[in-house]
Amino acid sequence: MNNRIVTISREFGSGGRTIGKKLADRLGIPCYDSEIIQRLADKSGFDEQYVKNAGEYASGGFFSTLANRTFGPTNEDYLWRIQYGIIESIAKEGPCVIVGRCADYILRDKADLLRAFIHADITFRAERIVKVYGEREDSPEQRLRDKDRKRAAYHRYYTDMKWGHAQNYDICLDSGRLGIGRCVEILASLY
């Protein structure tokens, strides 16, 4: 298998983004993460912060907008189509790592993919979001559960893939148990 593109899906706080960046550095190829958000904001005209959430999470209004689809596509649908196109064009530019954004699904038939999923238990992730992102919530665990739930709902709606099911990925790694460095090593060895 000649894995030209690595997609990394991840649980919030698991270090998937860090793993993606370190992996790309190691392999000497670009890592797309915030760059996608930037392109998406530019192309759609929406605010960057809005795009960041709406392109990956089911928002509070997501389910009510589902019911409103008889009135035509929603903002989420519009963003999804633009995101789809951006990821397809990134994949054509050459080998890279793409973090999140349903890239595994979008590129499923088009690229030579290694599809990774990074997860960790809630204690590891809660400690990490407090330490790395300086999260100040009373309950980082509650925030993680909420993020997981919304990300899973978004994935399910647009991709019909069950997020976090091993069968959807070539490799799934527990970054809390194995360590971020070891995860990078394993993925690099598969490239």
Place this chain on the structure above:
Amino acid sequence: MNNRIVTISREFGSGGRTIGKKLADRLGIPCYDSEIIQRLADKSGFDEQYVKNAGEYASGGFFSTLANRTFGPTNEDYLWRIQYGIIESIAKEGPCVIVGRCADYILRDKADLLRAFIHADITFRAERIVKVYGEREDSPEQRLRDKDRKRAAYHRYYTDMKWGHAQNYDICLDSGRLGIGRCVEILASLY
């Protein structure tokens, strides 16, 4: 992490058992698979073939026996308790690889574990069961789906774990995409 025991859960036909045996050979430690069935048959007095299925799959009568639990424990419950004890005692004997039998769940608090899940797409598995096991069914795919369903139901009932959810394992590998040899290498590197 000092992984003294490796547990391998696997989809039927994915090569998980082969990976377990090759891994154990590589590490110079025992691999428990059919040995567990043998011990279970000896201890329970049940036939080996019965034990092989009843200790890992929900049988045709499994769900009707669930309804009959008001009449006391079933044969499956009895086997589960013996299996639990056998796996605990194997873990005390020293480092090893254990294939299947819910060992990941049984040892979750007791041993220094590396919990692996091996899966592959249905085409890879169907070809493999015909080639390796000489399966002669008209539809090996249908047989695989049936096996998957019964194994998932058994796991869910006795362990309350969702079988095949990445979050339940330290590492999940697609043996069809990565190859059996590469799976062995990755697991050996983590030991």
